Amino acid sequence: MTQTATGTANLYVPKLARIRKVVRETHDVVTFQLELVDEGDRKAFSYKVGQFGEFSQFGVGESTFNISSSPTWKDHFECCFRAVGLVTKALARLKEGDVIGFRGPYGNSYDLKAMEGKDLVFAAGGIGFPPIRCLIWNLLEERDRYGAIIVVHGARTAGDLIYQREMQGWADRGDMHVIKTVDPGGEPDGWDGEVGFVPTVLEEHVPWILEREGRGLANAMAFTCGPPIMTKFVIDALTRMGFGLGQIVLTLENKMKCAVGKCGRCNIGGTYVCLEGPIFTADQVAAMHDDA
């Protein structure tokens, strides 16, 4: 790095990361398993669960993704994205061995300590699943520290459900509930999951599971990530079940460029998501100006 008056590295210069493996989750969702190219970078790299990064294809630009792996996995880290914009479509064309740019980790992380001894409800929709999935994998490393685990994940159609290869494994463990659902009309013949929007399915299943296995609502926490409209209705559904806003945790993966509080893009009212988030409780979000 150039040494100058400040002597610090340029904030916006990424490290290089090699794609070790490409997993085509669906027709338009891709997971990259990555490792930093430089050995020194690789050794120095660490992150906390729930943090995010800036991933770039040179010549096209950067995109903000959650780091979707558990920080306990030492040999690689992951991102998962839907090919929907310029950068994501370009990234989706890459193959194993290709090199991308990576900046991060950025943002705050989930508070694992606060979850100990609690029953945990997860509600994820579409490409909102990765920021929930990394947390669940992290928790499963020390499963006995936590109470019941209920995962409701949904997508528009069965073909849009991601991480299907992992979900069977989670369901087979026998110590967690994994409920998949698709929007009405999205179910193929012989569909073995639920049909309905995530908030509805949540409301159908969570109360009885918590009733049977839970330690009382005061000892429960819920985590959600998905499209803005889903998140809103998930909060409504959880509130009807008796969850307080302080027990509901959201990760607000807003549009960002710099990721470090300077480009002025991710603020919701007066709150910079990149600096104070992306993880907030629902009561923190309720106190924000409605600008998301």
Add this chain to the structure above:
Amino acid sequence: MSVRGYIRPESVWEIVDRLAGQGVRVVAPTRVEGTCMFGEVTSSKEVVTDYLLPQNTFKEFVFPKEEKVLTYIRRPEGGYAVTEPPRAYPETVVLGSRPCDAAGIAVSLKSVFSGEKWGHEDPTFLDRLAATTIVTISCDKPDLSCFCTTMGLGPDDRSGSDVLLTRTETEDPVFVVEALNDKGVAFVERLGPLVRTDHESRYLYLMRREAGDAARERFVRVFDIERVKEFLDDPSNFDDELYARLGTKCISCGVCTFECPTCHCFDLKDVGTAESGERLKVWDSCQFPDFTLHATGHQPRPHQWERYRNRFLCKFKIYEDTFETLGCTGCGRCVRDCPVHVDITTYAMQAGAKQRRLLEIV
């Protein structure tokens, strides 16, 4: 006392000739296509001397409109070679800054890029600023759009400046020279005999203060902002009718943001192919629809008036909350140059008035 002497009025712009001869890059008010703009000058002849405020700020000399972050080239064996441009910046003197710009750039904008509160220091901004000496000339004739006094600054405010020159309103006016820090002292020393010392400092100081006080009295756009922040802090006012009413006419041109000394928003953009190219940091504006548009089509601020609401919030609340500095220094450019007369001071006056009335009822 910071007073180092005085400069005769006819000699002030000779500073340009003196510095240019010493190889210093000088930025001063100059004529660009008929308009007064801050630009690089090499001779006092290029300077516009009867200016109030150049249409741009000198922001672009510490935070360029377009700055190369890196160049990349694909390696034959795979992967990329990424190179940062050298971070060596020319020694620069901004001559003829105004207090609103000095405070806006060297205090407010600096607070964003320095990462004092949140970490993440942006070194290219800080290195450019470190290479720059800001020589401010106090204002004596504010126009109808100036409102720095309302924002807690003033025509002779020192914030952000390294040197302050103030024209006395005496029979035989002179520019009193104040060096405000070590950089300012070093600058004044370079001026040699241009700075005269045959008046007593105490006298110069008093005359300079009198001039500042007199100028302060000439402000017309003066209003109460005491309750504005309170209004903005209350999320229930976020949907107040004033935003759509005042902001619907905004045409999203972005001139208010590009002319603003404190606006810091930028984009990171790649120019090139997968084989080779550059990544650039370029000015952006919260007034543009695609600023917040998600790739999914989700648009947090679908209406233009919502984008201007964000600008108003940023200037009067977000800056203060996030960076703990002034979001608006009252330079008045966005008022002066808006093609459809959207006026941020109207927002502030109405928000403040609403908050006051509300409290009276309670």
